[in-house]
Amino acid sequence: xxxxxxxxxxxxxxxxxAASRRFRAEGIAAVGVAGLMADAGLTHGGFYAHFPSKxxxxxxxxADALDQTLARMTAKAEDGGLAALIAAYLSPxxxxxxxxxxxxACLGPELxxxxxxxxxxxxxxxxxxxxxxxxxxxxxxxxxGHRARATxxxxxxxxxxxxxxxxxxxxxxxxxxxxxxxxxLAIAVPPCNPRP
Amino acid sequence: xxxxxxxxxxxxxxxxxAASRRFRAEGIAAVGVAGLMADAGLTHGGFYAHFPSKxxxxxxxxADALDQTLARMTAKAEDGGLAALIAAYLSPxxxxxxxxxxxxACLGPELxxxxxxxxxxxxxxxxxxxxxxxxxxxxxxxxxGHRARATxxxxxxxxxxxxxxxxxxxxxxxxxxxxxxxxxLAIAVPPCNPRP
DNA sequence: TGTACATCAGTGAACGCGCGTTCACTGATGTAC
DNA sequence: TGTACATCAGTGAACGCGCGTTCACTGATGTAC
Numbered sequence: 200x201x202x203x204x205x206x207x208x209x210x211x212x213x214x215x216x217a218a219s220r221r222f223r224a225e226g227i228a229a230v231g232v233a234g235l236m237a238d239a240g241l242t243h244g245g246f247y248a249h250f251p252s253k254x255x256x257x258x259x260x261x262a263d264a265l266d267q268t269l270a271r272m273t274a275k276a277e278d279g280g281l282a283a284l285i286a287a288y289l290s291p292x293x294x295x296x297x298x299x300x301x302x303x304a305c306l307g308p309e310l311x312x313x314x315x316x317x318x319x320x321x322x323x324x325x326x327x328x329x330x331x332x333x334x335x336x337x338x339x340x341x342x343x344g345h346r347a348r349a350t351x352x353x354x355x356x357x358x359x360x361x362x363x364x365x366x367x368x369x370x371x372x373x374x375x376x377x378x379x380x381x382x383x384l385a386i387a388v389p390p391c392n393p394r395p
Numbered sequence: 396x397x398x399x400x401x402x403x404x405x406x407x408x409x410x411x412x413a414a415s416r417r418f419r420a421e422g423i424a425a426v427g428v429a430g431l432m433a434d435a436g437l438t439h440g441g442f443y444a445h446f447p448s449k450x451x452x453x454x455x456x457x458a459d460a461l462d463q464t465l466a467r468m469t470a471k472a473e474d475g476g477l478a479a480l481i482a483a484y485l486s487p488x489x490x491x492x493x494x495x496x497x498x499x500a501c502l503g504p505e506l507x508x509x510x511x512x513x514x515x516x517x518x519x520x521x522x523x524x525x526x527x528x529x530x531x532x533x534x535x536x537x538x539x540g541h542r543a544r545a546t547x548x549x550x551x552x553x554x555x556x557x558x559x560x561x562x563x564x565x566x567x568x569x570x571x572x573x574x575x576x577x578x579x580l581a582i583a584v585p586p587c588n589p590r591p
Numbered sequence: 592t593g594t595a596c597a598t599c600a601g602t603g604a605a606c607g608c609g610c611g612t613t614c615a616c617t618g619a620t621g622t623a624c
Numbered sequence: 625t626g627t628a629c630a631t632c633a634g635t636g637a638a639c640g641c642g643c644g645t646t647c648a649c650t651g652a653t654g655t656a657c
Contacts, residue, residue, distance in 0.1 A: 228424040351578030358554020361503045382547030
């Protein structure tokens with residue numbers, strides 16, 4: 200059958216959305232092309248009309264996922280500063296919804312084992328996240344320390360979210376999130392020089 | 396053929412060591428039972444004389460890996476305090492050798508998607524790591540803040556190591572490690588109250 | 592001491608299954624005449 | 625306006641392959657007599 204203008208683009212986006220969610224929820228290796236196409240209401244053979252390979256889909260889906268997270272976190276920071284970004288990132292809601300959450304925390308280690316093109320794309324988005332944080336850090340010292348604090352902050356956020364997800368005790372998981380928020384706020388303001 | 400006393404135990408350990416290394420280097424899903432047995436110099440059929448299933452091996456191998464890391468980090472901390480532990484964890488050597496490094500950073504997100512028994516075992520070892528850090532935190536405040544700082548420190552260490560491994564630019568990767576070390580030291584000492 | 596037998600770690604073929612990828616085909620629609 | 629044809633998103637069978645797991649078998653050694 201022949202379809203109207205924009206139909207193919209819509210289908211492509213449907214595949215991409217399914218991939219973006221399921222990769223984050225289940226890991227890349229655990230999600231197959233056939234299952235993904237079934238999610239999009241299609242059969243597996245049609246996949247290669249949209250993407251040259253699964254690895255190409257991985258690149259696109261991860262970039263899309265991180266763009267969504269970057270947009271959400273940018274909004275939070277613009278509304279309530281870094282404190283709001285931190286509260287959102289280390290919230291129970293984010294912990295409980297990996298499929299719509301930060302891909303760095305869900306897929307970072309797995310993506311490190313992927314081919315260079317995929318890694319480069321992922322590294323660039325991680326860079327963008329660090330820059331977003333740096334942009335909202337109080338301007339108290341020179342540029343260098345600024346960037347370092349932003350980098351450590353992202354490491355703390357992502358690492359702590361993973362620990363909170365790994366915990367099998369609910370109360371313990373809450374304590375991990377709270378500990379991360381507290382330490383993140385301490386990094387966000389310059390040491391021994393609280394915000395005015 | 397029949398083998399001497401301890402032979403089976405030796406073989407089991409050989410399988411476990413191969414699994415512990417390769418899971419960390421390649422991810423659990425990417426490593427097959429047959430390949431692991433070949434690494435240990437055996438054929439795949441014999442695997443089930445040693446472990447009831449691949450999932451049982453995962454549990455044992457991850458626990459072994461973390462015990463090794465805990466032992467190494469305990470030694471560092473006893474020698475040079477938390478500063479030595481931080482320097483070792485966020486060192487280029489640790490970054491470049493995931494196969495002998497911390498399993499939390501290599502496999503945390505993947506293990507979160509494993510069955511409850513595996514998750515519980517992993518969570519218990521993570522707990523032990525937090526306790527190790529807490530034990531070496533300067534005793535300046537009450538117990539609660541202590542534990543929270545140790546938790547955040549582990550999140551920062553693991554998350555930052557992942558970012559350093561994900562970076563595809565060597566210089567950028569060094570900056571990430573340095574940023575993590577600096578922020579970790581700041582968490583290790585109480586805010587606005589430097590160590591005497 | 593010499594022979595017959597039991598043990599059991601390890602072998603390798605086979606099981607059903609899902610993977611990523613290829614490809615000849617379908618058939619409703621848009622376009623050309 | 626009516627007919628013939630080209631387009632191309634999507635179909636579904638098939639490819640070789642590796643997965644985790646099972647199982648009848650092997651054969652060197654320890655043990656019993």
